Amino acid sequence: MPTISYRLKTINHQLSSSPPLNACLNYGILLIIMMKASALAHPNIAFIKYWGMIDEDRRLPANDSLSMNIGCLSTRTAVTLDPQLSEDVLVLNGEAVSGTAQKRVQAFMDHIRQQADNPAYTLVESTNNFPIGAGLASSASAFAALALAGSTAFGLNLSEKALSSLARFGSGSACRSIPGGFVEWHTDPETGESYASSIVHPDHWKLIDCIAILSDEHKPVGSEAGMKTAESSPLQQTRVLDAPRRLEACREAILQRDFAALADITELDSNLMHAVMMTSDPPLFYWHPQSLALMKAVRAWRAEGLNAAYTLDAGPNVHVICTQDSMGEILSRLRHFPAVIDVITGLPAGPARLLT
Amino acid sequence: MPTISYRLKTINHQLSSSPPLNACLNYGILLIIMMKASALAHPNIAFIKYWGMIDEDRRLPANDSLSMNIGCLSTRTAVTLDPQLSEDVLVLNGEAVSGTAQKRVQAFMDHIRQQADNPAYTLVESTNNFPIGAGLASSASAFAALALAGSTAFGLNLSEKALSSLARFGSGSACRSIPGGFVEWHTDPETGESYASSIVHPDHWKLIDCIAILSDEHKPVGSEAGMKTAESSPLQQTRVLDAPRRLEACREAILQRDFAALADITELDSNLMHAVMMTSDPPLFYWHPQSLALMKAVRAWRAEGLNAAYTLDAGPNVHVICTQDSMGEILSRLRHFPAVIDVITGLPAGPARLLT
Numbered sequence: 051m052p053t054i055s056y057r058l059k060t061i062n063h064q065l066s067s068s069p070p071l072n073a074c075l076n077y078g079i080l081l082i083i084m085m086k087a088s089a090l091a092h093p094n095i096a097f098i099k100y101w102g103m104i105d106e107d108r109r110l111p112a113n114d115s116l117s118m119n120i121g122c123l124s125t126r127t128a129v130t131l132d133p134q135l136s137e138d139v140l141v142l143n144g145e146a147v148s149g150t151a152q153k154r155v156q157a158f159m160d161h162i163r164q165q166a167d168n169p170a171y172t173l174v175e176s177t178n179n180f181p182i183g184a185g186l187a188s189s190a191s192a193f194a195a196l197a198l199a200g201s202t203a204f205g206l207n208l209s210e211k212a213l214s215s216l217a218r219f220g221s222g223s224a225c226r227s228i229p230g231g232f233v234e235w236h237t238d239p240e241t242g243e244s245y246a247s248s249i250v251h252p253d254h255w256k257l258i259d260c261i262a263i264l265s266d267e268h269k270p271v272g273s274e275a276g277m278k279t280a281e282s283s284p285l286q287q288t289r290v291l292d293a294p295r296r297l298e299a300c301r302e303a304i305l306q307r308d309f310a311a312l313a314d315i316t317e318l319d320s321n322l323m324h325a326v327m328m329t330s331d332p333p334l335f336y337w338h339p340q341s342l343a344l345m346k347a348v349r350a351w352r353a354e355g356l357n358a359a360y361t362l363d364a365g366p367n368v369h370v371i372c373t374q375d376s377m378g379e380i381l382s383r384l385r386h387f388p389a390v391i392d393v394i395t396g397l398p399a400g401p402a403r404l405l406t
Numbered sequence: 407m408p409t410i411s412y413r414l415k416t417i418n419h420q421l422s423s424s425p426p427l428n429a430c431l432n433y434g435i436l437l438i439i440m441m442k443a444s445a446l447a448h449p450n451i452a453f454i455k456y457w458g459m460i461d462e463d464r465r466l467p468a469n470d471s472l473s474m475n476i477g478c479l480s481t482r483t484a485v486t487l488d489p490q491l492s493e494d495v496l497v498l499n500g501e502a503v504s505g506t507a508q509k510r511v512q513a514f515m516d517h518i519r520q521q522a523d524n525p526a527y528t529l530v531e532s533t534n535n536f537p538i539g540a541g542l543a544s545s546a547s548a549f550a551a552l553a554l555a556g557s558t559a560f561g562l563n564l565s566e567k568a569l570s571s572l573a574r575f576g577s578g579s580a581c582r583s584i585p586g587g588f589v590e591w592h593t594d595p596e597t598g599e600s601y602a603s604s605i606v607h608p609d610h611w612k613l614i615d616c617i618a619i620l621s622d623e624h625k626p627v628g629s630e631a632g633m634k635t636a637e638s639s640p641l642q643q644t645r646v647l648d649a650p651r652r653l654e655a656c657r658e659a660i661l662q663r664d665f666a667a668l669a670d671i672t673e674l675d676s677n678l679m680h681a682v683m684m685t686s687d688p689p690l691f692y693w694h695p696q697s698l699a700l701m702k703a704v705r706a707w708r709a710e711g712l713n714a715a716y717t718l719d720a721g722p723n724v725h726v727i728c729t730q731d732s733m734g735e736i737l738s739r740l741r742h743f744p745a746v747i748d749v750i751t752g753l754p755a756g757p758a759r760l761l762t
Contacts (some may be wrong), residue, residue, distance in 0.1 A: 153408065175554075207442060270472040283650045284644060284645070284678070285641050285644055285645075285681060287644070288640055288643070289641075290638070317689070318685060318687075321681075321684045322685055325641060325677075325681030325684065325685055327680055329674060329677045329681055333673070333674070335698070335701070337698060339699040340695055342693060342694075345691070406522060
């Protein structure tokens, strides 16, 4: 009879010093202690975008970035250690998933297994309350939730900094979904330290992200694959070199609650990222025709006096950032805009958190 | 009684040394010699775009450019000296035009008057066989035709090089509509010499420019005004610095009749210019939503095996460059494409020429 041997760790405690248990079937007793944790994280919308890496192995981004967590949208993920598994099992929105997505989760869990010094595979059950792969940063909330639930299930009790640093190995922007509110992702290229931290809490400025959904289809080229082509654009280096200036202007606009300044720098930064995308080899056009129509409309609405600014991630949907006093009118206009199939709204949200 | 005095010059001769004539009404004779010339020029479509100047006074472009004259489209312009006029009179497509357009023509004619040392004002009658101000390079053909007709009417007999150099003071890209076929516009920033010349004649490669007209409305920001903002884009310097590489690749593709290479570099260059436009302050979006839809479609058609490539000037219309063997299919698809209101086709065309 085989002997099942594994290390027991307790949830929410640092590396346990418990001795290995031998659950010996000879005694007719199978001792299975399920180690499980669940966490929730929000996606984030970047005002200063991350696009391109300077070091793929260490997952170091080409430029620092700045984002806001999006309330209302969330990923909930439960991780259960199961020593009987021979690979990680991924269940996404109730359906078992194999292929690239499973491999990506397993590669990420390997980081946690290594830190925990525990080889056990896991059951990962994840649900999103929004469409995935359509430029709504589903991988950000997914890997933030997975970093927290996974590390906790393995008994690691990581600091916010360590969690954020870990999360980026799943998806770069996931590190920004670990802290709450308005968040900056910094990297020290010398030390390789790279993690996100809050610059200000969610209540500082109750902006609303009104996400105009133009498509809930999976985009043809995912962000992770897309950004590997960033360096092939003649514009990427210029975008990166100018990023510190934009980031500072954006931070200042947020701290001062200066909507006009935020709008200008956010739209410029979005346009710069898409300029890089569409001049890469091969060129990437994430915009749909109606994305462009809506971007133009938002600028016209702002010229009318409404507080609205657009930004687009690697997808066709248009995030329209607005203030409370403009929200009613903006929502009404978005809902009547041609080709908009839905509008999702979210206030600045808190950090990734464990679910009890 | 007033004495009308003006200098007589003959058409097609260099600076005449004829003495001033005094047409004295005391003798009951009014001698009026109409000095008139007519010329035709084609617009051109740039594969490597001109956008931005390094010296506005001397009209020196930020980068060299490369284009093809477009047959079928043309401007015909007649210039008649009339010493009785107190300003230049512009008649465009049969209608007298005042305001900015007239001022622009008059400012250009001042260059000719200065060269001819003749202060006479003129009647300028110009007709286009295509919509103006919609990104079809109407100002290029207009000022090329005006340079030739105007200088001839004033008795100047300018070389192609001098004509091209002159035409750019009306509209930069007009200098490329003076020579025939495939044309490069070079500038020597040291000497200030800046003019276009043919790299190869029109018959070298019978490409077709199929222009999908999405709008024949006048664009909100003209090219001349738009490009004054080029330097405000963080991307302009990079676009300019990379231009010699693109120009060489484009020239090589044309000389070798290598469509795939031409398509790649032409689309990249178009995307780069529009990237600069949309990241300028204020940002300029010349694309319509359906321009973007058509750009994506053209790429998909090329992936199918058709020889088609897009390029857009400062306007929403999409120039689809194709080879003879693909033209039939491309035309059929363009005519059925949503929002396309017309398709105009043109083979590579010859130089600006005098009309007898």
